[in-house]
Amino acid sequence: MTKNAQLATELATDEFSLIAGVQAPEGQGRVAVDAATREPIGRVPQHTVADLEAAIERATAAQPAWEALGHGERSRLLHAAADAIEANSEPLARLLSREQGKPLNGPNARFEVGACATWLRSAADTVLEAETVVDDASGHATLHYRAIGLVGAIGPWNWPLMITIWQIAPSLRMGNSVIVKPSGNTALSVLTMLSILNEVLPADVLIGICGERGVSSTLAAHPAVGKVMFTGSTPTGRKIVESSASNLARLTLELGGNDAGIVLPSADPAAIAEGLFWGAFINTGQTCAALKRLYVHDSLYDAVVDALADVTARMPMGNGLDEQNVLGPLQNKDQFDIVARLVEDARAGGARIVTGGAPASELGELFYPVTLVADVKDGAAIVDEEQFGPTLPIIRYSDLDEAVRNANRLDVGLGASVWGDRDEALAVAGRLQAGTVWINGHGGLHPQIPFGGVKSSGYGLEFGVEGLKHVSVPQVISG
Structure with a gap:
């Protein structure tokens, strides 16, 4: 047996039991391959725009009840989601290593999975209080931050799990529902992580969808989507801006750098x-x-x-x-x-x-x-x-x-x-x-230090209090 074959055999049943519930049936979908060996590791489902429409309908219907739970209960569930990631950390890291290519050790696959739990907990524990902006003889006004509604999260292939968490953790924390569109290159890992999170989250507040080329542009342009978060290349970011113009969706874009x-x-x-x-x-x-x-x-x-x-x-x-x-x-x-x-x-x-x-x-x-x-x-x-x-x-x-x-x-x-x-x-x-x-x-x-780019590297901030504000809509109550 070759060394590569031995390494693949060591994955045993844990990894494959994780992907069983998310991969496409035999003979369907797109084959996901091991970045190092180019051997098949699973089948990525290929959703259509009709599938996306159905997902948007479900996520939109689930959002009001999720928001109504309040910050305390949503934070508790995010901690439970972090627990679930940690309980499955090793098979998830091994799947990520195969599909993305990054080694288990060093600042790589195990590091990335651990960061997912860290950022979930940080979003859960970050406090965003109402701000008193005027309180004098002229009157009283406070600035509050409310849920946007539905967030579309479009992710990359380089840090597919961690960046997806950067998008969904603050969005869920603020009471939004989220539809995740992962890169096709690393979709199996992302869909598997979402299935782990959904073991503890209410149904339909977090949905993963991937497939044909029109899915991303339809998600960005959809009138039900109030916020789009995208990490990827600057040219694709520009297309996201164009797609979102019709619905005036708020944007956070983390684009190319040099x-x-x-x-x-x-x-x-x-x-x-x-x-x-x-x-x-x-x-x-x-x-x-x-x-x-x-x-x-x-x-x-x-x-x-x-x-x-x-x-x-x-x-x-x-x-x-x-x-x-x-x-x-x-x-x-x-x-x-x-x-x-x-x-x-x-x-x-x-x-x-x-x-x-x-x-x-x-x-x-x-x-x-x-x-x-x-x-x-x-x-x-x-x-x-x-x-x-x-x-x-x-x-x-x-x-x-x-x-x-x-x-x-x-x-x-x-x-x-x-x-x-x-x-x-x-x-x-x-x-x-x-x-x-x-x-x-x-x-x-x-996780508490804001992060974002300038010029053609994008706009909007992630992480910490500023990150929560960017997945919210401000509301002033005055009087």
Whole structure:
């Protein structure tokens, strides 16, 4: 028996019992495949627009009773939902590892499933009180936040479970019902998680639907949908905006990023190398707010490149079910081709390939090793385009003002980071055009710290009190 076959056998009955209730009948649906081995793992149902209409009708009918339960009871049920996730965490993580490709260990599949429970509990416990805005001789007015009604949640394939929870946990907490449209690339994992949540939630307040191309646009345009939350590419985000124009649905859009990091002369290359590595290559680089352009001062350039190469050499890549691996394959062929094209373009342009640089075909069809690209300049495709994979262009600078200008040059602004003396880094951070700027780190998120982008990286905020407000409608009571 091959090693891959042994790993698949280890899934045993738990994982397959989880997907039994959500996958399509034999001979129907679309086949979901293991990202590492390309072997079938299940059948994703293919819903139609008619199925979506029926789901909207059910979710709309269920919403008033859900809202009427009140914040306390909804919060209790969200904690119960988190308990259910934790009770099924290992088979769910293994299913996620196979379908998405991310390894079980490191900041990957087990980490993602654990984050689902954490964000559910955080949404349950976050307090959003009515705000007194006027209380004087002129009168009294309070600002309240009410349920919107029905939320459409359209998710991505890179962090399919965690980002779905980011969308549904605050929405449910505020009394909305939710219809989830997962990416077709990782739909089986998401539908399985929803089935676990629905073991404790009232019927029809949370419904998953996936299928034909028109489902997402119909969901965004539907007059019954009062809010659309979308995480994905900027071009698709623009289509969501267009689709939602007819019903004026509220929007939260977390779109593409091409995050810049700036290493100051005061930084210690050895001390920051591992933070830089995971800032860039968490989830094998398939993260919207990953570090994707690194500007390094000339005085530290060679030392930073060497330190990153040393860290890269210690990070094993392979099948995600192998406990030793912390890097996996690209999730799909389209993304693999983008990474390969950008690396070849950089090589042809004279860039220096420090590590990687060619497909790791000995590991499988979609494996591409961590590729550090040095001696590359702004304007190169690998700098200006979002790679969304295991490659990082490293750009040399000597003038800080020029580095800041180049970091702000592109029409995206999800995240950014500054590395070095904290006071110096804080002074630079305020000059960067990004929704979040991290100091001596990149990409770390907290369920109580608001998160969102600027420019073409989207708008709206998630997490914490602000996240609850963005899945609510404000109401002023005055008098």
